[in-house]
Amino acid sequence: MENWNITADFILLGLFNHTGAHQFLFVLVLIVAFTSLVGNALMLLLILLDSRLHRPMYFLLSQLSLMDLMLIFTVAPKMAVDYLTGRKFISPTGCGFQIFFFLTFGGGECFLLAAMSYDRYVAVCHPLRYPVLMSWKLCLSMILGSWFLGAADGLMQAAATLNFSFCSAREIDHFFCETPTLVRLSCADTSVFEYVMYICCVLMLLIPISLILVSYSLILAAILQMCSNEARKKAFATCSSHISVVGLFFGAAIFTYIRPKSYRSANHDKFVSAFYTIFTPVLNPLIYSLRNSEVKGALRKCMDLCTALSLD
Template identity: 50%
Template sequence: MEANKTVTTDFVLLGLWPEFSHLIVLMGLILLVYAVAVMANAALIVLIWLDTRLHVPMYFLLSQLSLIDLALISTSVPKMVANFFSGKRTISQVGCGAQIFFSLTLGIAECLLLTFMALDRYVAICKPLRYSTIVSHATCTHMVTGSWAGGATTSLAHTAYAMHFPVCGRREIPHFLCEVMALLKLTCEDISAYVKSVVVSSFLVVLIPLGLILASYALIFLTVLRMNSPEGRSKALATCSSHLCVVSLYFGPAILVYMRPGSSKTPRLNQSLFMFNAILTPMLNPLIYSLRNKDVLAALKSTVASARPLRKLEDSFRRLSRAWRMGRVLG
């Protein structure tokens, strides 16, 4: 009797495109993406922490973005890969709620953080003389805290509300992770009012930040056009282009998932959009900022160069240790 109760409280994740004939290849690619994302984001965080030239607000916010991406991809990929290779596709009710909470928290926190990063670029380019006073260390701390707190508060409300609905029939979620709209399709109650609230909150969480970002860049481009120095103009555009690429990668799929009419009726498309946002974007973000940013590349070269003497010293110690051991043997 207890075993039956345990089974009925678990959910079954059907996985990413279960009808796909080459799932092993797909899982191998996802594992590769995960490895690259973890190494790239971790390397960027360590690099910003080690190099004093990157101890400025823009890179502090960038390190937080990498931390969010690192956590976001880790909420779905390890469980998905473990389910695939073990053959067990179940996830407990607590685990499902935790996955919804963390994925929503990190997604909303990234949305808010990208908005603060755009405002940071606006102040740096449009009000450079007041930048150090407006964007202080305390301000950056408030930005990061506000991003995490806003994400956690909104996520907690949605998670608690979605998880309290009773589930009818099969507890199979047609997704590779527990997601609010996919979970709500299993309930036997009328959820039309809640779906409307999800759309409204999506407008508040996604469209308002996107509007602030677009307004910031409109003012930035007007300021850049008035610059007399070609070098200053190209530098300003270079620092903004990376952020605009990341903004496009984030907001495009988010708008299509939560604001597309009848989006809950197209699970395959939603899975593809979620895979892009939750798996591919965390890998692409650090690469975009690293490969397109001269300061990050210079810091990386400096860190690698400073590590070479340490390697030489380590090799010398190894040779001395080997020679000492040989001397003891011969003695």
């Protein structure tokens, strides 16, 4: 096949066709994406404005909302514009930026969820030592580490992917630029890169999952030793929201990146990618707001303030 130069554009085939059913699904996805934007922005605003939420736990939660917010901005606007205008081209530079930002926010979220599990471990198992074991300095270090590791993975994969030569078939069967899909278009031998990328994905997922499993094993052991049923319920309530988010996020990520190549299909990849880039971010603020009395209290306080201002 004939090679083409780095200035040629890619074509994103998108998530939906222009049929009645797909138009309905497109509108549904846009509503979910907008709801996710509003929910995560509201979570950030509540944590910023309410002094009762100025604690490491909620600072970590604010970063989760920020990553989800930016993840949607990386994918949804381009998908919507391509569908509405019919112009599905994306430049190699734009594709590189999508890969970088997608992996920065997605990879960073893996390590951030591990940091949040450590926070829950300290809160349940060592509540009296919480200010020492979960200091603001450590909290900030874990957040910066999450952002750095995600950005390093994104930069490495974006630079390596766009360094390959591509063939005349430049159609990407996806709704955004994702490394595994883009590598399939390369004319060069990508076997070494695919092996390294697979190892990186395994490490990016298994290291945080291992830390999370260790944290929750210790938490479960501590809960089983509690004498008070009320204390057990409170401990379970403290951790249940985080466990739900971890299950949704890592389940979709493992299905996408650790499956053998022989079990992959374009439709499955697109569906799962839509789940964890658009649908999962809308669930995170709902899970944390509905199961957290302090967040619900901050929301009521904000609504009361808005009502009072509107009446004045």
